[in-house]
Amino acid sequence: MLEIRNLHARIAEDGTEIIRGLNLTVNDGEVAAIMGPNGSGKSTLSYILAGREEYEVTEGDILYNGESILELDPAERATKGIFLAFQYPVEIPGVATMQFLKVAMNEQRKARGEDELSTPDFMRRVKEAAAGLQISPEMLRRPLNVGFSGGEKKRAEILQMALLEPKLCVLDETDSGLDIDALKIVADGVNALRSPDRSVVVITHYQRLLDYIVPDTVHVLYKGQVIKSGDKTLAHELEANGYADIIEAAA
Amino acid sequence: MPAVQETIDQVRLIDVDQYKYGFETTIEMEKAPKGLSEDIIRFISAKKNEPEWMLAWRLEAYQRWLTLEEPTWARVDYPKIDFNDLYYYAAPKNQSGPMSIDDVDPEILKTYEKLGIPLREQEILAGVKTSKIAVDAVFDSVSVVTTFKEELKKAGVIFMSISEAIREYPELVKKYLGTVVPTTDNFYATLNSAVFTDGSFVFVPKGVRCPMELSTYFRINEKNTGQFERTLIIAEEGAYVSYLEGCTAPQRDENQLHAAVVELVALDDAEIKYSTVQNWYPGDKEGKGGIYNFVTKRGDCRGKNSKISWTQVETGSAITWKYPSCILRGDGSRGEFYSIAVSNGHQQIDSGTKMIHLGKNTSSRIISKGIAAGVSQNTYRGQVSTHRKAENARNFTQCDSLLIGDRCGAHTVPYIEARNASAQFEHEATTSKISEDQLFYCLQRGIPEEAAIALIVNGFVKEVIQELPMEFAVEAQKLISISLEGSVG
Numbered sequence: 001m002l003e004i005r006n007l008h009a010r011i012a013e014d015g016t017e018i019i020r021g022l023n024l025t026v027n028d029g030e031v032a033a034i035m036g037p038n039g040s041g042k043s044t045l046s047y048i049l050a051g052r053e054e055y056e057v058t059e060g061d062i063l064y065n066g067e068s069i070l071e072l073d074p075a076e077r078a079t080k081g082i083f084l085a086f087q088y089p090v091e092i093p094g095v096a097t098m099q100f101l102k103v104a105m106n107e108q109r110k111a112r113g114e115d116e117l118s119t120p121d122f123m124r125r126v127k128e129a130a131a132g133l134q135i136s137p138e139m140l141r142r143p144l145n146v147g148f149s150g151g152e153k154k155r156a157e158i159l160q161m162a163l164l165e166p167k168l169c170v171l172d173e174t175d176s177g178l179d180i181d182a183l184k185i186v187a188d189g190v191n192a193l194r195s196p197d198r199s200v201v202v203i204t205h206y207q208r209l210l211d212y213i214v215p216d217t218v219h220v221l222y223k224g225q226v227i228k229s230g231d232k233t234l235a236h237e238l239e240a241n242g243y244a245d246i247i248e249a250a251a
Numbered sequence: 252m253p254a255v256q257e258t259i260d261q262v263r264l265i266d267v268d269q270y271k272y273g274f275e276t277t278i279e280m281e282k283a284p285k286g287l288s289e290d291i292i293r294f295i296s297a298k299k300n301e302p303e304w305m306l307a308w309r310l311e312a313y314q315r316w317l318t319l320e321e322p323t324w325a326r327v328d329y330p331k332i333d334f335n336d337l338y339y340y341a342a343p344k345n346q347s348g349p350m351s352i353d354d355v356d357p358e359i360l361k362t363y364e365k366l367g368i369p370l371r372e373q374e375i376l377a378g379v380k381t382s383k384i385a386v387d388a389v390f391d392s393v394s395v396v397t398t399f400k401e402e403l404k405k406a407g408v409i410f411m412s413i414s415e416a417i418r419e420y421p422e423l424v425k426k427y428l429g430t431v432v433p434t435t436d437n438f439y440a441t442l443n444s445a446v447f448t449d450g451s452f453v454f455v456p457k458g459v460r461c462p463m464e465l466s467t468y469f470r471i472n473e474k475n476t477g478q479f480e481r482t483l484i485i486a487e488e489g490a491y492v493s494y495l496e497g498c499t500a501p502q503r504d505e506n507q508l509h510a511a512v513v514e515l516v517a518l519d520d521a522e523i524k525y526s527t528v529q530n531w532y533p534g535d536k537e538g539k540g541g542i543y544n545f546v547t548k549r550g551d552c553r554g555k556n557s558k559i560s561w562t563q564v565e566t567g568s569a570i571t572w573k574y575p576s577c578i579l580r581g582d583g584s585r586g587e588f589y590s591i592a593v594s595n596g597h598q599q600i601d602s603g604t605k606m607i608h609l610g611k612n613t614s615s616r617i618i619s620k621g622i623a624a625g626v627s628q629n630t631y632r633g634q635v636s637t638h639r640k641a642e643n644a645r646n647f648t649q650c651d652s653l654l655i656g657d658r659c660g661a662h663t664v665p666y667i668e669a670r671n672a673s674a675q676f677e678h679e680a681t682t683s684k685i686s687e688d689q690l691f692y693c694l695q696r697g698i699p700e701e702a703a704i705a706l707i708v709n710g711f712v713k714e715v716i717q718e719l720p721m722e723f724a725v726e727a728q729k730l731i732s733i734s735l736e737g738s739v740g
């Protein structure tokens with residue numbers, strides 16, 4: 001699904017290197033967790049996967065289903081099935097959530113040469129997905145993310161993911177700001193989407209989320225590199241001992 | 252920031268390529284000699300077969316105008332206009348007034364066809380229902396066709412060019428002309444009073460609800476010619492009328508002047524809804540050419556419980572100087588102003604409204620949405636005032652500005668004067684920017700940049716679009732997207 005080879009990337013504006021020789025492979029159907037201290041480059045990596053122009057790739061490659069995506073713009077990547085649930089979802093004033101969903105779904109369909117969804121078909125899909133995430137119709141009428149609580153924003157991200165049916169889902173701290181019940185709802189939402197042809201990259205600081213979304217692999221990101229990889233037990237280790245030992249071992 | 256820079260670049264490219272109405276009609280024209288003088292005014296008046304009093308009125312305005320200075324308080328910047336270097340009258344040869352459609356020069360008919368303006372009396376499809384729209388088509392200095400005149404007349408509604416009305420209904424015109432915007436009002440209004448050439452006249456008698464939408468379509472075609480539109484709409488007691496004007500012009504390197512005066516009078520319990528979709532040629536990407544749009548529009552809520560509402564979608568013109576206003580004279584009267592002003596490229600807009608509360612229990616509402624892109628400047632200038640005796644005046648003002656890119660400017664200049672302690676005025680203003688974060692978020696969902704901008708802009712202007720007659724709402728929305736389009740394909 002995803003293969004990142006010796007990736008180096010910097011901030012386009014000032015040339016600061018953030019990603020410094022990162023390697024990561026995520027197989028079809030795999031759930032990979034990425035952990036790491038604040039500022040280690042997790043969100044930056046997710047933005048680079050999504051194609052944000054603020055960052056410039058200087059070396060290495062990102063292969064998605066065997067093909068480099070470095071030349072694709074963000075909308076093209078989205079259309080090919082790469083989805084990013086933002087750490088800080090952006091407010092879109094004046095645009096009802098429902099309308100945003102419809103435009104996003106139809107733009108993607110259009111780009112793939114598919115027909116637009118009929119209104120009843122669209123409504124049915126939204127209703128179903130929203131109900132599962134306990135998102136009210138009232139919320140769907142409000143402008144996207146405007147005035148949403150932290151938890152509502154995160155649920156709205158997962159709703160979009162469910163409707164857009166991506167192949168590679170990158171969840172950037174989707175658990176932060178969620179209460180226990182909401183965490184469970186969101187995790188159920190993600191688990192429902194797990195399938196052999198869909199991979200999930202979960203960026204998180206806490207084992208708690210990984211209790212619900214059990215990862216196949218865990219990777220530690222530090223200063224723009226993956227310094228250790230393992231299975232789910234690695235996350236438990238980190239929870240118990242912190243990053244100090246691993247960082248020292250890698251140095 | 253790369254993403255935004257690109258947007259700015261794209262938006263900056265907006266110019267003639269996007270302007271769909273920039274073509275020119277080649278027909279033989281009859282013009283007054285260049286320049287402005289008493290003789291020219293006599294020429295215009297004679298062309299229109301005007302009664303003596305009308306000529307006297309014009310000449311008085313002209314004398315007055317000679318003593319006035321061009322105003323400079325607006326936030327717009329342009330080279331000095333040489334008023335003697337313009338033509339003040341230009342009409343298709345053999346047509347000094349409206350005629351039967353079969354007699355109109357086919358080139359003119361083709362022009363309106365290209366512009367999508369129905370000059371035949373047909374029903375048009377608007378959404379799911381069909382409706383009739385009466386059109387007065389003004390080509391440079393003259394009205395060429397007015398449709399549905401007879402059908403309207405049966406309902407008691409007079410709809411014709413102002414030139415005809417001066418001849419056919421002199422008493423009505425005399426009674427109302429210049430009573431809302433006096434000839435002494437301001438530099439451009441005074442000029443207009445001296446040299447106005449055509450525009451529409453609407454009279455809806457007591458108790459009549461005008462059975463269809465009325466509209467006037469202004470086209471400037473001739474080079475170096477100013478268009479001086481004069482429109483007068485009167486709604487008698489309990490009458491209702493909805494009126495829409497549209498405007499376009501060919502793309503030319505020279506600037507052209509459009510200085511209009513529009514007067515509305517609403518008597519007791521009458522309502523006038525006046526909508527504008529202004530799409531004059533805005534100039535090219537270097538800021539060359541485009542219309543100078545200096546317009547005085549004012550409505551007088553003369554009767555009790557009368558209502559006047561202005562809705563404007565301003566996307567064109569190099570310079571817009573325009574403040575459709577309401578004088579809330581009648582007790583319980585209401586004024587509304589809904590505006591979308593889109594500036595792009597080098598366009599400059601200084602627009603807003605005045606709500607002047609004179610009667611008791613009057614109310615007004617102002618919703619202004621300014622969108623600035625490119626290197627344009629977009630100013631909202633609004634005044635809300637209450638007279639000493641205006642008990643319980645209420646106003647709600649909301650001014651929102653949206654910036655696209657960071658080389659444009661949006662400004663809000665409210666003037667508030669409450670001379671009566673019972674006045675309740677509310678003012679809200681916001682400025683936002685389509686941020687790089689918002690665009691990236693949309694892109695990440697597969698929504699391309701232009702669709703994302705359109706989505707956000709449409710959300711921003713929704714409140715005002717809803718105020719337009721349904722027949723024009725879709726058109727207006729499209730126009731806004733086109734004005735902000737950067738890279739088609």
Ligand SMILES: Nc1ncnc2c1ncn2[C@@H]1O[C@H](COP(=O)(O)OP(=O)(O)OP(=O)(O)O)[C@@H](O)[C@H]1O
Pocket residue numbers: 011018036037038039040041042043044045054087
């Ligand atoms: N556009 C930018 N301008 C300046 N600094 C940036 C920019 N983007 C990222 N950085 C810096 O790069 C580093 C990595 O940031 P990033 O947001 O990727 O960290 P993170 O691992 O997601 O941290 P957290 O766990 O706190 O979310 C930080 O030091 C951050 O300040």
Ligand SMILES: [Mg+2]
Pocket residue numbers: 042043044087172173
């Ligand atoms: Mg982060």
